[in-house]
Amino acid sequence: xxxxxxxxxxxxSYFVAVLAGYSALYFGAQLTHALSRRTLWLGLGALTMGTGxxxxxxxxxxxxxxxxxxxxxxxxxxxxxxxAVIASGLALQRIGLPxxxxxxxxxxxxxxxxxxxxxxYLGMEAVRLTPGLQYHWPWVAVSVVIALAASAGAMILxxxxxxxxxxxxxxxxxxxxxxxxxxxxxxHYTGMFAVTYPxxxxxxxxxxxxxxxxxxxxxVTISALLVLAMVVIILDRRNARIAAEQAxxxxxxxxxxxxxxxxxxxxxxxxxxxxxxxxxxxxxxEKRTFALLYLNISNYRDQAPAKSSRECNQWLPGVxxxxxxxxxxxxxxxxxxxxxxxxxxxxxxxxxxxAQQPLFRRIQELVTNALSIGEHLQWEAGxxxxxxxxxxxxxxxxxAMVIRNPGQIGDFSRPPRFADINGDTSPENVSELxxxxxx
Numbered sequence: 001x002x003x004x005x006x007x008x009x010x011x012x013s014y015f016v017a018v019l020a021g022y023s024a025l026y027f028g029a030q031l032t033h034a035l036s037r038r039t040l041w042l043g044l045g046a047l048t049m050g051t052g053x054x055x056x057x058x059x060x061x062x063x064x065x066x067x068x069x070x071x072x073x074x075x076x077x078x079x080x081x082x083x084a085v086i087a088s089g090l091a092l093q094r095i096g097l098p099x100x101x102x103x104x105x106x107x108x109x110x111x112x113x114x115x116x117x118x119x120x121y122l123g124m125e126a127v128r129l130t131p132g133l134q135y136h137w138p139w140v141a142v143s144v145v146i147a148l149a150a151s152a153g154a155m156i157l158x159x160x161x162x163x164x165x166x167x168x169x170x171x172x173x174x175x176x177x178x179x180x181x182x183x184x185x186x187x188h189y190t191g192m193f194a195v196t197y198p199x200x201x202x203x204x205x206x207x208x209x210x211x212x213x214x215x216x217x218x219x220v221t222i223s224a225l226l227v228l229a230m231v232v233i234i235l236d237r238r239n240a241r242i243a244a245e246q247a248x249x250x251x252x253x254x255x256x257x258x259x260x261x262x263x264x265x266x267x268x269x270x271x272x273x274x275x276x277x278x279x280x281x282x283x284x285x286e287k288r289t290f291a292l293l294y295l296n297i298s299n300y301r302d303q304a305p306a307k308s309s310r311e312c313n314q315w316l317p318g319v320x321x322x323x324x325x326x327x328x329x330x331x332x333x334x335x336x337x338x339x340x341x342x343x344x345x346x347x348x349x350x351x352x353x354x355a356q357q358p359l360f361r362r363i364q365e366l367v368t369n370a371l372s373i374g375e376h377l378q379w380e381a382g383x384x385x386x387x388x389x390x391x392x393x394x395x396x397x398x399x400a401m402v403i404r405n406p407g408q409i410g411d412f413s414r415p416p417r418f419a420d421i422n423g424d425t426s427p428e429n430v431s432e433l434x435x436x437x438x439x
Contacts, residue, residue: 010060020184080126140194143194275337294339297374
């Protein structure tokens with residue numbers, strides 16, 4: 001018995017297969033990394049994949065127009081759906097393991113292909129014609145091979161999708177669904193080509209499902225369910241994106257708290273250590289030098305108790321801002337951090353260049369009170385030079401903490417004097433002792 005195809009329904013059957021593939025690929029990919037709700041993802045994947053393939057089959061059957069109106073046995077039809085769902089679940093369960101081997105990919109492929117083949121030919125038997133359908137076995141074998149190839153592609157794509165991210169994942173997901181839809185449809189129509197309807201065949205009178213309900217109405221109903229599944233996918237992706245953004249913001253905040261001084265907003269001592277290490281590596285590689293200035297409020301202990309908590313909150317950020325403005329007015333190659341309650345550290349690039357000399361003069365004016373930063377604050381300063389003063393962050397910081405006379409700030413030709421640390425503590429020499437050595 002010959003027939004022809006309604007190409008509108010052929011397109012609808014392909015659309016259903018694509019929707020099923022899109023949903024099943026996503027739910028299956030979630031299994032790979034899911035620590036919870038694995039049963040939910042597995043159930044949704046098996047249901048959408050199995051139901052989608054099953055629906056595609058019966059819409060494709062209805063697309064084949066013949067002289068007789070097809071009808072179907074209810075229980076065989078339901079059994080074909082159950083076979084597709086169970087096989088899809090077994091396949092996705094294997095492919096969704098955290099670690100899989102080629103053998104497991106092969107097993108999941110066989111599960112999926114078996115489900116498609118059993119579903120298809122059970123669905124064909126559900127037609128129940130008298131006399132019955134006749135099969136051209138070479139084409140049946142070809143349809144089985146196509147089912148295996150389609151299933152292998154689906155499993156591999158599902159696994160790759162689990163590791164894809166961002167816009168690339170969306171494009172890959174859509175392309176994979178289109179390929180899956182074509183593979184599933186190709187298997188179905190090859191299987192249809194393997195079947196011959198004997199001349200004079202008639203549907204069994206006990207068939208309860210008529211073809212009128214297995215075409216467009218079924219496609220619309222199942223497509224609505226698949227679209228609902230896609231809405232779940234969109235919402236899940238949105239929630240995952242929001243959760244990832246919140247986690248990233250929290251991580252950045254923790255990192256900021258670890259490397260930022262909460263009172264002034266400047267980088268803190270930990271950030272200074274890290275920055276100096278980076279400068280040392282970069283300067284060593286590029287054969288360059290840099291200076292570290294240590295700026296200390298010598299009367300901090302006298303001034304801080306005299307301020308209220310509210311005044312300190314305004315005073316310290318103001319001091320930090322003024323120091324930043326002082327550096328910015330004179331040079332572009334600088335980096336400022338708060339080293340301790342009373343001290344700040346200023347890293348200066350290319351300290352020997354003429355462009356940096358105005359900054360050193362301003363620091364000298366700050367120490368001699370010719371320039372004021374902070375009300376009633378007295379400043380003192382020291383400096384160190386990489387690599388002359390040391391090649392580690394610790395040695396550079398310790399060298400910079402040697403307080404110098406104002407005129408020596410920025411003069412890198414004079415090394416600091418340590419000879420008087422164990423003996424002479426006259427004022428002119430005390431000014432060149434490390435702050436930690438002061439009494």
